[in-house]
Amino acid sequence: VQLVESGGGSVQAGESLRLSCVASGYTYSRNCMGWFRQAPGKEREGVAAIYTGDSSTYYADSVKGRFTISRDNAKNTVYLQMNSLKPEDTAMYYCAADPRVVSCRGAYGLGLPPFVDFGFWGQGTQVTVS
Numbered sequence: 001v002q003l004v005e006s007g008g009g010s011v012q013a014g015e016s017l018r019l020s021c022v023a024s025g026y027t028y029s030r031n032c033m034g035w036f037r038q039a040p041g042k043e044r045e046g047v048a049a050i051y052t053g054d055s056s057t058y059y060a061d062s063v064k065g066r067f068t069i070s071r072d073n074a075k076n077t078v079y080l081q082m083n084s085l086k087p088e089d090t091a092m093y094y095c096a097a098d099p100r101v102v103s104c105r106g107a108y109g110l111g112l113p114p115f116v117d118f119g120f121w122g123q124g125t126q127v128t129v130s
Helices: none
Strands: 002-006 009-011 017-024 032-038 045-051 057-059 067-072 077-082 091-097 125-129
Touching: 002 091, 017 032, 017 091, 017 125, 032 067, 032 077, 045 067, 045 077, 057 067
Parallel strands: 009 125
Antiparallel strands: 002 017, 017 077, 032 045, 032 091, 045 057, 067 077, 091 125
């Protein structure tokens, strides 16, 4: 399994970026795939997730209404469309997947699954908003 992200860059506040994650060799279904981010000195946090069974989507409160996660099964790719970017969105963004993560909800149905639950990770793509 290999996850490869792309699409990061440096933009001004209010602009948009679309991140892509190509998942090679990942043939599992009915599990959660997600985007996480990590800023310097901060813990890795969930941004958005998509359940491969029915393409249900889930978002962190900080990005709701601005970010959209989607996937293209034919291309085995997950996207993160990021609009109205803010300086606080600056971070390294990672794609994650794991067939053992069968729900895109965190503990007690709140939030997103913790990053420690995911075993497959991409190398990350840097997003800088000024």
